[in-house]
Amino acid sequence: MSLDKATVARMAELARIALPEDQLEQLVGELSGILAWVEQLAEVDTEGVEPLRSVHPIRRSWRADEVTDGNCREAILANAPERENGYFVVPRVVE
């Protein structure tokens, strides 16, 4: 599968990554190369194989419905790029 520039630009848009034009060009080649290489998986017969999501069977256990964490506003805000009055400041979301 060879990707074109428009597809890579769309992926960058979906992933919310700004890419300058020259990087886009280079990524078209690199990503096409990686995809062509992973496509050898088509050779494997996986008819009727259940997709593997968890490598070991996990026994889920229950815990009491109790608060175990919280009341740590200062810690949560400590790394905020911008804060005011105990809130995160973010760019305008609603015009």
Added chain:
Amino acid sequence: MSGLNRLGLLEARTLLRRREISAVELARACLAAMERGRALNAFITETPERALAMAEAADARLARGEGGLLEGLPIAVKDLFCTAGVRTTAASRILANFVPPYESTVTAKLWAEGAVLLGKANLDEFAMGSSNTTSAFGPVINPWTPPGTEPGLVPGGSSGGSAAAVAAFLCPAATGTDTGGSIRQPASFCGIVGIKPTYGRCSRFGIVAFASSLDQAGAFARSVADAALLLQAMAGFDPKDSTSADLPVPDWVGELAPRVRGLRIGIPEEYRVPGMPAEIETLWARGAEWLRAQGAELVSVSLPHTRFALPTYYIIAPAEASSNLARYDGMRYGLRVRGRDLVDTYKRTRGEGFGAEVRRRILIGTYVLSAGYYDAYYLKAQKVRRRIVEDFQRAFERCDALLAPTAPSAAFRIGEKSDDPVAMYLNDVFTVTVNLAGLPGISVPAGLSAEGLPLGLQVIGRPWDETTVFAVARALEEAAGFSAVPPRAVEV
């Protein structure tokens, strides 16, 4: 006393318990070594003040006859483990100023056992890489270099700083994480021991996530026994990680012996990959012979889907990475680069915050998870992953552990393979299968290449059977008698 930086964990622990050395002296020796070894760029953040305060507290406990498993022992921590109050960067610009308000479970366990934090070790950005050249804080230099040449070899990756620091005698041991080979391959390139335990053995809580179904913490040291000791302190159930296993942690150190008599050691046929250097084949055969001579039975086994492991990995890992790294949006922590509006701010933040390899993997992950391609790529990869797991299950019906090379080459020069992502990915051909199947694997230094660079052998075990993995590794270690020291080892 000079040369304290050369002590291993167990040697140092004996001297500390006998009060022949103090934890402060030991920490000072390592801090001095770190300073002399700065050209290796093994650390992103050094924590000398914290180290000395922790060492003093350890000395006080030792003086009272108290102390945990690692009391007073200095270690380096890969800068992917969150350490409360100590900057944790994941070697990324996007987290360059992030100071976690909380502690990872693994490091919390280390401090509870009395370990001393020396600093946060360099790595590939978000642990994505096999050469430690994708770090936003610059590449790590391998302390090994062929005799008569200038330093400039990669230490392997992604835990390259941890491996280089242990190999150069900056510290006796270090933590790492391994998603596709990120502990075992650098251990091989740097001539030290690196263990990745069974998936679920160590808690992932507080480790910056890369590919959650594959990520697992582990240990570096200069001997199998030291690696077993550090891992023993790191491992154990944690309710904060839903994939952490509620199983007792064996006394790996107490039980450790080079015991392989009666064990069946599998030699996977498919690991003879085309283009593998003859010296690695020779080393592998020699390793098998060492085990046979100590009473093991060699069995040829087949892992037919081996050649599909890397392509499977390069769908699953980027897919999980693209989801995990969606959290870096510049709103609550990390870098924020202002744009025209909210979406533009996201895009600039992520465009400038992530390096080239991370961007590449996020885009691949976004593609394989996108509408219309999900089944063809992601679901297909999950099915092939099951085939790979079944290969191992069948092999372990006929043997108790597997022996293989760790990496298809010795360390290479910085810059080599960097223009071809697929060539770089092939480094992990022997290690990535183990992550896909969630198995324990260890790399043990087994010899030097013709050029004079270390080469490792890998032992792979059944799920939860680190005990056998350590026993076989110990047997290899004893037979190999690897005692070479890298040209850039630091003396204090």
